[in-house]
Amino acid sequence: MRFRKQLLLFLVLSLPLAHARAQEWVVPADQKGTVASFKFTPEMQKQGENLYMKNCSSCHGMPGKNNFAKLTPPPGDLSLARVQKQVDGELFYRITNGKTPMPEFRNIITEDERWWIISFLRSFNPKYVQPNPAAKAGFNGKMVKLHMIFDTVQHRVRITAIETTKDKGEVPAQGIGIALSVKRYFGNMLLGDPKATSEHGIASFEFPADLPGDIQGKVELTCRVNDPAGTISSSPVTATFSIGVPTDKPGLTETRAWWSTREKAPVWLILAYSLSVITVWIIIISIFISMLSIKKLIDN
DSSP, X not given: OHHHHHHHHHHHHHHHHHHHHHTOOOOOHHHHTOOOSSOOOHHHHHHHHHHHHHHTHHHHOSTTSOOXXXXXXXXXXXXXXXXXXXXXXXXXXXXXXXXXXXXXXXXXXXXXXXXXXXXXXXXXXXXXXXXXXXXXXXXXXXXXEEEEEEETTTTEEEEEEEEEETTTEEEEOTTOEEEEEEEETXXXXXXXXXXXXXXXXXXXXXXXXXXXXXXXXXXXXXXXXXXXXXXXXXXXXXXXXXXXXXXXXXXXXXXXXXXXXXXXXXXXXXXXXXXXXXXXXXXXHHHXXXXXXXXXXXXX
């Protein structure tokens, strides 16, 4: 019996430690030195605020308000010292790669936009001093431009990567990882795995023949350099092609559905919610009346 009690006590004391270890989020050492390739500006902070409110506030709340969502593990307030003491590379890695339940944003927002969010978060830290962009750790000096076209013969999307060098000018960027995504209702969807460019700086992606587009078959594609380490300076390229299956479907907020607006919520859901509220209030009122009756009996 004594052994069982000791074992139970050990398990109870071990649970918090195991839970804390499960929440550990270790950033690789080679990623911590990553810094932005540009100086933060007030305009970037404003753009970062807009992006934060759209992508982050639903879980993390407004910085400084401590009104984050009650999730497990708790997302926390990003203005707190435990967050602000992290270097820029750590924040950038976490935003880029995510960790359940936090999604990864590498294919949702661009690299520059992730830095804009960090510039907004740093505005809540009066002691923050931005690292010199010229001292970007691990940066190999590659400046890459992307160009995207659609090959109607082979029905493939072709991305050409051009590197600007000091001695040779513009040359094909060989071995550069390229990711291609298509805009959907809830963000961008990757079209296959990222591919490396050939010796001619070209990466080719097969476009799904059954992918729906709008009523005219138009789809919005975005290609970007797949560089989690941030060692390549490149801007994503977005273009619209009439290569999807023409689809005349109403928008997600135009019909009654779970994910629609309050005005377009399913009728049965509205009725179920209303009946639930009415039932709860009936129970509360009944309890209150019963308590009054009991009090009268006691007084008499």
